[in-house]
Amino acid sequence: MASDIAAPAHIASAIATDRTRTILWRVFAYGVLLFWAFVCLFPIYWTVTTSFKSAVDVTQGHVIPWVDFQPDWKGWRSLGLSPDTIFQTSTVRSEFLDRFVNSVITSFGASILALVLGCLAAYGLSRFRYKFAWMRNNSDILFFFISQLILPPVVLALPFLVLYKALALLDTRVGLIVLYTLTVLPIVIWIVRDQFNSIPIELDEAGLVDGLSVWGVFLRIILPLALPGLVAAFILSLVLCWNEYFFAALLTSSDAKTLPVMVASQTGSQGINWWSMAALSTAAIAPLVIVGIALERYIIKGLSTGAVK
Amino acid sequence: MAAVDDHHYQISSYGVSPGRRSAGRWLVGLTTLLLAATVVAEILQANGVIAVWFSDWRPVLYAYLVWSVALGVSQVLRRGEAGLRALFILPAVLFTIAVVIFPTLFGFYIASLDWNLSSFEGPHFSGLSNLVDLFHDSYYWNALFNMLFYSAMVLVEYVIAFGLALLLNAEIRARKFFRIAFLVPLMLSPVSVSWMIGKSIMESRFGPAAALARHLGWDNPAFFASPWIARASIETLDGWVSIPFIMILLLAGLQALPKEVLEAAKVDGATSGQAFRLVTFPLMLPVSITAVIIRIIFKLKLADIVINVTAGGPGGATDTVSSFIYRVYRERSNVGYGTTLAMFYLVMIIIFLTVLLRFAGRWTRDARSGA
Numbered sequence: 001m002a003s004d005i006a007a008p009a010h011i012a013s014a015i016a017t018d019r020t021r022t023i024l025w026r027v028f029a030y031g032v033l034l035f036w037a038f039v040c041l042f043p044i045y046w047t048v049t050t051s052f053k054s055a056v057d058v059t060q061g062h063v064i065p066w067v068d069f070q071p072d073w074k075g076w077r078s079l080g081l082s083p084d085t086i087f088q089t090s091t092v093r094s095e096f097l098d099r100f101v102n103s104v105i106t107s108f109g110a111s112i113l114a115l116v117l118g119c120l121a122a123y124g125l126s127r128f129r130y131k132f133a134w135m136r137n138n139s140d141i142l143f144f145f146i147s148q149l150i151l152p153p154v155v156l157a158l159p160f161l162v163l164y165k166a167l168a169l170l171d172t173r174v175g176l177i178v179l180y181t182l183t184v185l186p187i188v189i190w191i192v193r194d195q196f197n198s199i200p201i202e203l204d205e206a207g208l209v210d211g212l213s214v215w216g217v218f219l220r221i222i223l224p225l226a227l228p229g230l231v232a233a234f235i236l237s238l239v240l241c242w243n244e245y246f247f248a249a250l251l252t253s254s255d256a257k258t259l260p261v262m263v264a265s266q267t268g269s270q271g272i273n274w275w276s277m278a279a280l281s282t283a284a285i286a287p288l289v290i291v292g293i294a295l296e297r298y299i300i301k302g303l304s305t306g307a308v309k
Numbered sequence: 310m311a312a313v314d315d316h317h318y319q320i321s322s323y324g325v326s327p328g329r330r331s332a333g334r335w336l337v338g339l340t341t342l343l344l345a346a347t348v349v350a351e352i353l354q355a356n357g358v359i360a361v362w363f364s365d366w367r368p369v370l371y372a373y374l375v376w377s378v379a380l381g382v383s384q385v386l387r388r389g390e391a392g393l394r395a396l397f398i399l400p401a402v403l404f405t406i407a408v409v410i411f412p413t414l415f416g417f418y419i420a421s422l423d424w425n426l427s428s429f430e431g432p433h434f435s436g437l438s439n440l441v442d443l444f445h446d447s448y449y450w451n452a453l454f455n456m457l458f459y460s461a462m463v464l465v466e467y468v469i470a471f472g473l474a475l476l477l478n479a480e481i482r483a484r485k486f487f488r489i490a491f492l493v494p495l496m497l498s499p500v501s502v503s504w505m506i507g508k509s510i511m512e513s514r515f516g517p518a519a520a521l522a523r524h525l526g527w528d529n530p531a532f533f534a535s536p537w538i539a540r541a542s543i544e545t546l547d548g549w550v551s552i553p554f555i556m557i558l559l560l561a562g563l564q565a566l567p568k569e570v571l572e573a574a575k576v577d578g579a580t581s582g583q584a585f586r587l588v589t590f591p592l593m594l595p596v597s598i599t600a601v602i603i604r605i606i607f608k609l610k611l612a613d614i615v616i617n618v619t620a621g622g623p624g625g626a627t628d629t630v631s632s633f634i635y636r637v638y639r640e641r642s643n644v645g646y647g648t649t650l651a652m653f654y655l656v657m658i659i660i661f662l663t664v665l666l667r668f669a670g671r672w673t674r675d676a677r678s679g680a
Binding site for chain 1: 364365366367369370390393394395396397398400401402404405408409412413415416419472473476477479485486487488489490491492493494495496497498499500501502503504505506509510517549553554557558560561562606609610612613616617630631634635638644647648651652654655658659662
């Protein structure tokens with residue numbers, strides 16, 4: 001019949017439109033994603049290339065190295081990090097390294113402390129039932145910890161200024177470590193508790209039957225199994241502490257100053273030349289960008305905890 | 310005694326001898342006395358009543374630490390196995406009380422004072438006069454209004470992030486490259502972002518953003534000169550950092566969706582528009598609400614970018630409450646007033662979030678019941 005002969009042609013043209021539509025859709029999808037990737041990465045590219053520019057290139061707004069302009073080590077030289085100055089003494093570089101070490105110590109210290117406190121608390125909340133003061137059950141206690149995320153740093157800033165002055169903890173790394181720990185503790189508890197909840201309690205019971213104490217079970221059996229979550233929590237708190245600015249600016253002056261504060265103080269001064277500022281920014285963001293690229297899997301795992309319920 | 314659920318231990322009580330129990334009680338009692346004595350001695354010394362060898366308040370800190378350890382040990386002594394379990398949560402609780410609860414209460418006390426840190430006079434009690442000043446402070450209310458604006462912008466960020474998540478969730482190759490590229494903004498400190506984009510790219514003379522704007526016809530691009538444009542620029546900076554964050558959360562949620570539901574919809578003849586509106590979006594509602602609320606919580610703390618790029622300008626237009634209070638602390642030296650501003654803000658946030666969470670709970674329940 002005529003309709004039978006017409007049918008395959010109809011289907012063929014439908015398939016062809018379908019395929020064009022899929023191709024168009026793919027082009028659109030890749031286009032948008034690439035555009036956004038460009039938006040994300042362009043500022044970094046711009047900063048890195050600016051650190052290799054000289055005055056003329058900056059004012060002209062040149063974009064591509066070796067095509068628009070000739071790269072120059074000037075910016076890095078002022079930091080003491082260019083090939084010719086790297087073996088000489090440089091006050092800027094030694095200050096930079098000093099702040100860098102401060103950032104490392106405070107971030108690692110706070111992350112480790114938060115991890116210890118948080119793991120213990122998360123394990124307790126995951127396995128036992130508690131009643132404490134006005135908090136009737138575990139979810140109340142959990143809310144007590146998580147709700148500290150709501151606390152804006154401003155609220156604590158002045159009490160801590162006064163308290164640290166009295167305790168002689170101003171401008172010390174220990175002081176910052178304690179403060180940063182309290183900032184990231186809720187996040188650590190959140191992530192690690194999620195991890196513990198996914199480990200079946202039968203493993204605990206098997207350990208108890210074998211004669212281990214509660215702490216033995218925790219340290220020998222459960223903790224090694226929870227390692228991915230622990231690493232994710234640790235890295236996430238590392239990133240948050242490293243980039244913290246508010247408390248560091250308020251509570252440190254010369255001894256314990258961290259990297260963001262140093263970068264910020266350079267920004268404020270007038271007449272800063274762009275290439276050295278760009279070099280400084282590049283050096284300041286490099287560590288975390290490298291960490292982010294290398295450990296992306298853990299960071300994403302940590303960030304998306306609890307998003308899937 | 311008999312526990313109903315499988316996920317928690319049952320309390321098993323081994324016999325604890327009375328001797329052990331009283332030893333525990335003595336331990337706590339003695340260290341509490343030590344702590345109280347130290348506090349009293351410090352207060353007396355600060356007021357000039359007696360003179361001890363204290364040079365600062367650190368002995369109180371040490372006494373508190375000793376007391377905490379004693380509390381932990383005594384729990385084990387007095388309650389046996391239950392004490393061992395309490396030991397898990399005790400450190401975090403004691404830490405939080407010392408570092409969060411106590412300073413916050415202390416903050417409420419400071420808010421009632423009139424205190425100029427740089428003068429030698431010290432604090433005077435001024436009761437509610439700080440609160441009265443607060444209600445007359447137009448800059449503060451402007452900053453509060455800005456917080457509403459920035460929070461409302463979270464919805465825009467959410468829409469963009471959802472779109473990106475949908476695209477990334479489709480059949481795309483090189484997903485890992487995109488994920489890493491989108492993750493990079495989150496790794497940067499707000500200070501770096503402030504300079505890299507705010508001061509460098511958006512610089513009105515040489516920055517590429519300005520050049521692009523001139524290309525598109527805007528003659529004198531100045532991203533931070535007029536209030537609303539400045540607000541939009543700050544929001545762009547913050548969005549640049551946080552849209553990837555929302556996208557990661559939403560992507561995780563999308564990847565956890567059961568595929569059969571979508572396939573069933575396609576089999577039933579739904580177009581992709583209908584499939585999205587009636588299947589994907591409702592299923593994603595819990596994750597979406599969580600992501601938006603988390604984002605709003607962090608947005609309410611926004612300060613670093615504003616401080617470093619515009620210092621609240623022009624004329625306080627881009628101020629967030631945190632950046633405004635930061636300046637109050639640095640400039641006016643009336644820390645009692647600054648703390649009042651901060652405490653008021655805290656109370657407002659708590660109210661706002663409680664209302665929001667209640668709404669969110671109701672929406673999630675409606676979505677689940679298919680209303």
